[in-house]
Amino acid sequence: MSPSVRHTLLTGPPGVGKTTVIRSVIALGLPIAGGFYTSEIRTAGQRQGFAVKALGAGGSETAMGVLAHVNIRGPLRVSKYGVDVECFDRVGVTALRAARQRQGWIVIDEIGSMELYSWAFQVELLRCLDAANPVLGVIKNAAHPFLDSIRARPDVRIVEVTRANRDRLPTLLFSELVRHNTGERRDA
Numbered sequence: 001m002s003p004s005v006r007h008t009l010l011t012g013p014p015g016v017g018k019t020t021v022i023r024s025v026i027a028l029g030l031p032i033a034g035g036f037y038t039s040e041i042r043t044a045g046q047r048q049g050f051a052v053k054a055l056g057a058g059g060s061e062t063a064m065g066v067l068a069h070v071n072i073r074g075p076l077r078v079s080k081y082g083v084d085v086e087c088f089d090r091v092g093v094t095a096l097r098a099a100r101q102r103q104g105w106i107v108i109d110e111i112g113s114m115e116l117y118s119w120a121f122q123v124e125l126l127r128c129l130d131a132a133n134p135v136l137g138v139i140k141n142a143a144h145p146f147l148d149s150i151r152a153r154p155d156v157r158i159v160e161v162t163r164a165n166r167d168r169l170p171t172l173l174f175s176e177l178v179r180h181n182t183g184e185r186r187d188a
Helices: 018-027 085-100 119-130 145-151 169-181
Strands: 007-011 032-043 046-055 061-069 081-083 105-111 135-139 156-160
Touching: 007 018, 007 169, 018 032, 018 105, 018 135, 018 169, 032 061, 032 085, 046 085, 061 085, 085 105, 085 119, 105 119, 119 145, 135 145, 145 156
Parallel strands: 007 135, 007 156, 032 105, 105 135
Antiparallel strands: 032 046, 046 061, 061 081
């Protein structure tokens, strides 16, 4: 990893395991300042929506809310899901603000269509990327002016998650991120 790179963002198709990779890296002991991740809400095996879960220092879950659901009505939609921006701001954005005040990695899972409905998230994301903390996150693999600007930053590295590499990525990323964050920098 180049010395100028501070942030690592995973990308790949839906369902490939990006969130699983991040959670595995955290479980290996990556020092976490906080942040959030999203997870599916399923009923009788059917995806009904997405939850947002705030992470505190150390990576423990501190709060949860519904980011999007088939039963949410309103104009903000991604596919069949209505997006609850107020809930996302209360849980996810608040977690990012708190994480910026601590030492360790900030987890942002994910930077995608639902999250981008929140102006507060876009502002806080940029603050996180400009802060002293490194970021480990997921970014949607699609063209979008805001997403393109994040991917183009010289301090951001994009790692593609595939079915072929997803099982070995957590260990590889953990060792790279810890080594890089402690000053033992080598290009990977």
